[in-house]
Amino acid sequence: MEAFTTHTGRAVPLRRSNVDTDQIIPAVWLKQVSRTGFDQGLFSAWREDPDFVLNQPQYEGASILVAGPDFGTGSSREHAVWALQQYGFRVVIAPRFGDIFRNNSTKMGLLPVILPAETVEALQAQAEQDPKAEITVDLGERHVRSGDLVAPFEIDDYTRWRLMEGLDDIGLTLRHADDITEFESRRIPWMPTTV
């Protein structure tokens, strides 16, 4: 996973609530067995509309998505995170996220930032008025800055550390392989096996 410390970029305002992962990447794209090429599938149904915000030239190259509440609800497909990253997003800002999407994001180094609805609205309005305006997302300081606006956000210490170091969870867990073996020795014996 690529480490995330601080990121400065331009924002795309996505004024929709309940953007489920079926919209982020429709199911037809999930048939791939590789981890690449999902950028083409990002919001693929909505991108058929020429007015859709990602089709507007002023937002080309933007790397921060600013969305309405309940972003990433629904299906557990991590392909949604891959699609956003491969398209060029490093951060998604929203008032509330679907739990699984948020969890998947932090496994991959896409930073989900929760800000109050009014702040999200202000950032969307700014991106609409001045698409060149830059936003800085500082994970070390746990805040988002843009012009005069400084908005703190919460993220637990452990996830922050893991993201800033770019650490892979499996490697961290395998440091405790002895604990797992010990736990297995005291599992309830009649628990089922699949064999």
Added chain:
Amino acid sequence: MGRTLADKVYDAHVVRRAEGEPDLLYIDLHLVHEVTSPQAFDGLRMADRKVRRPDLTIATEDHNVPTTDLLKPIADPVSRTQVETLRKNAAEFGIRLHPMGDDGQGIVHVIGPQLGLTQPGMTVVCGDSHTSTHGAFGALAHGIGTSEVEHVLATQTLPQVKPKMMAVTVNGSLPAGVTAKDLILAIIAEIGTGGGQGHIIEYRGQAVRELSMEGRMTVCNMSIEAGARAGMIAPDETTFEYLKGRPHAPQGEDWDKAVEYWKSLRTDDDAVFDKEVVIDASTLAPFVTWGTNPGQGLPLSESVPDPAAFDDPTDRQAAERALEYMGLTAGTPLREVEVDTVFVGSCTNGRIEDLRAVAGVLEGRKVADGVRMLVVPGSMKVKKQAEEEGLNEVISAAGAEWREAGCSMCLAMNPDKLTPGERSASTSNRNFEGRQGPGGRTHLVSPAVAAATAVTGRLTAPADL
């Protein structure tokens, strides 16, 4: 202080707890399917890692599989490659697989309970958000992404932060004609698609106790649609009765020990929930969604809502957008909404009781002219049982299509899909834009409402026939 059911199951699985770190939770059962696993197996290969516990892992082919012509190769080459990739991975890593055509094949959340692999007090995960289904047994079960699938394959554990606890208590009994699906749709409409976010929901109360295991699975299945990762119901005699004698259920002395343990899996009287919702079952009626998220639902007796009536600007905007996508006009009685297709199936409503409910309505009736009805059993075993009971004959005689097992039109990864603008009444779990095919319009309903709707061609409850 007392503990909740979820606390008890969670606490019993903590491998390691350290200040300032997530808990490491042991996983008792890992369900695998073809869509969310290929990149995880690739990750294992790249790091030269093995599957730690193939004996706690089971795989099936469900999302992509066609529901006709099982003996022919899958026509879509991309789907075929994905299914073949799962076969290679299962063979290489030593994982039991139920492939297409096998009599144990089916939707991952149907075959786990069917085999008796899902038991009270277990932790169950799968790269699929509807893993919450298994919570019906008093298991702690939730969906995970592909990175976590790889993590569980490699370590049989997951780093977890304990979620908050939420109680949804349904007092009284469901009125006649109101089913588990109506109940969960009403709950989601009540608490919203984000209402359970960050929580495990425990469903309690008389109406929940009175549900069959299959009804409980329908309720827990859609917990994710209320934003919760998991839903749970305390195990009781209904649970034990369902499990007894299943292939992987404990036997003999082990059975007695298991039941004794399972009986302890209930929320203590003095336990405190972080959030509580109470619902009066007697107020519930057949329910249907009108919009593009599962929280946009109403009793079938009502009309398409007017977006202007929503106080919250976000809800108003979402309703406007939903009506536009759905091609609906505010004020139209829901009973007048005409459908083109009826889909019965999915991990929500693809079990034997669902098919019995459908056949019960279709008996002696015909699917309306111009309506296509697909009935897709949740597993090959469900299909076989339905055929033994003669349900397929009733369903076929009514003019519906009787298919092979799979996820099918719930998410349209196989050839079963809506065409743009086509409208369905569907027993599945998601009415998202394009979920059943690009441009398709979905109304979520119970199996009984689906069958009655097929008969009239309009959204209809059996009592209206």
